[in-house]
Amino acid sequence: MRTVATKIAGWIDRLGSVWVEGQITQLNVRQGTRTAFIVLRDPSADMSLSVTCSPLLIQNSPVQLVEGARVIMFGKLSFFTGRGTISLRATEIRAVGVGELLARIERLRSLLAAEGLFDPRLKRPIPFLPRTIGLITARASAAERDVISVAQRRWPAVRFEVRHTPVQGPTAVPAILSALSRLDDDPDVDVIIVARGGGSVEDLLPFSDEALCRAIASATTPVVSAIGHEPDSPLSDHVADLRAATPTDAAKLVVPDAVAEMELVADLRARSAAALRSWVAREVRSLDMLRERPALADPMSSIVDRRHAEVAEALRVVRRDVEREVARQSTSVEHLRSRLSTLGPAATLARGYSVVQRVVAGSGPEVVRSIEEVPPGTQLRVRVADGAVSAVAMGRSS
Structure with a gap:
């Protein structure tokens, strides 16, 4: 251990003199002593360094040295092998100026x-x-x-x-x-x-x-x-x-601020109430306007009367169209009837023509279309305009 402490003291001694900045946390100057003791602390970390110096150095300092002051010290580090501690023997002390800070x-x-x-x-x-x-x-x-x-x-x-x-x-x-x-x-x-x-x-x-x-x-x-x-x-x-x-x-x-916040709440409440009343009044006016419209003032009379007139007009138009169509169809039927009468066999018979039919037992009369169908002795039925007569075929004639 002695060897290690001696080597550490030698290494620190070879460092030479250094400048150290820190904040004075403890200052001890006793009357009649040749050494003053200072504890210098790093303001940004939990680290401190013991410093010794002459009391005259403190007395002759250009600024008053008190606890809490920021200073820069120049001195040489020493390692005490007996206690295993490091201290700085200061030979110069300077206060950190405001400009530097x-x-x-x-x-x-x-x-x-x-x-x-x-x-x-x-x-x-x-x-x-x-x-x-x-x-x-x-x-x-x-x-x-x-x-x-x-x-x-x-x-x-x-x-x-x-x-x-x-x-x-x-x-x-x-x-x-x-x-x-x-x-x-x-x-x-x-x-x-x-x-x-x-x-x-x-x-x-x-x-x-x-x-x-x-x-x-x-x-x-x-x-x-x-x-x-x-x-x-x-x-x-x-x-x-x-x-x-x-x-x-x-x-x-x-x-x-409680008072200001309560006043703000009261103001917002009043504004909300005013806005709500304004909205209700506006909606009431809208409802009144809607109720004053004829359709809502007397909805049954207006709607029913209008619809009744529309239905009556529609019935009149339908009836007119139906009657017109019936008349047109009746006229067409009459024309067709006239044409049919003109072209029918009764009209032909009325002009002097007749229809000769052969009477066949077991079936109805058959119209004679050729003399080949009427041999002599054939029973005939001759239909004229006002009736029919029976006849017998006597023979053929040229």
């Missing part, structure tokens, strides 16, 4: 935008009337008071699940991430509000943290970002499903 935030903004975390199509809709609202804010803060009072004034039945966390400093991001995760897993929470009052760029840095931005974007519950005042715009505003200019505005956006 803004530049880093802008680079992170471009990165998140390129990944699509700001895409409006990914924004989840805020429920119209949430049952329970999750609120992440500082304990006893003005933001908490504003959100709860405004929300309860607008809708007294609203419920809150409040998670108190630091809203600035090195412990803010881990605490907010933990609270966000717990509220997101709670099935009763319909929307989450992350609220904080205004502040400087350094005070609002936790809400531009990459880990927090990604956690907000990946949450399944809609998240409302209400950080600072109108001019403030941390990155959480862009990844959240809804941005509120102030905590008070967040309460107004999430919770509907």
Whole structure:
């Protein structure tokens, strides 16, 4: 083990001097000592590094070094073989300027935008009337008071699940991430509000943290970002499903106004009733107009009289046509009768002609068509116009 520790110390010693950026989470300067102790934390990850330096370095720093300050330290790493720990012996300390912070935030903004975390199509809709609202804010803060009072004034039945966390400093991001995760897993929470009052760029840095931005974007519950005042715009505003200019505005956006909603319902009810009455009146007028028509005012007299006249006219036309057809057929029959009479045998007999028939025993008379059919002694029947006479054939004559 001693060999391994010695080799690790040699490797770290060969690294030389490095620049390290972080956030001061602990600062310990004791009077009469030659060494000051600092704990430097990575603001985006749960990692920290022990730093030692001369107390004069802290006293002569161009900016006041306090817990929560972002700094850049230059020094050499050392590995203590006895405790197996690594520390940085700092020889220079610089504060991270506002310009540098803004530049880093802008680079992170471009990165998140390129990944699509700001895409409006990914924004989840805020429920119209949430049952329970999750609120992440500082304990006893003005933001908490504003959100709860405004929300309860607008809708007294609203419920809150409040998670108190630091809203600035090195412990803010881990605490907010933990609270966000717990509220997101709670099935009763319909929307989450992350609220904080205004502040400087350094005070609002936790809400531009990459880990927090990604956690907000990946949450399944809609998240409302209400950080600072109108001019403030941390990155959480862009990844959240809804941005509120102030905590008070967040309460107004999430919770509907009961009085306004009741007035809207009353107005819609009045408009619906007026529309229904107007429709009924219009239909009544239409029915009255239909009832005033002659066909509906006295349907039997109008229809029956009209149909009776039509039937009478139809009977007259049918009777006329039948009589006309009977007269025409009667005339035709008379003509045929006249022609038949003219062409019949009675007319011929009347002109002096006769019909000679041979009387055959056992059958009816047969008309004589040839002298060959009448030998002498044949019984004959001679029919003339006014009757018939019997005769006997005496013989043939030329």
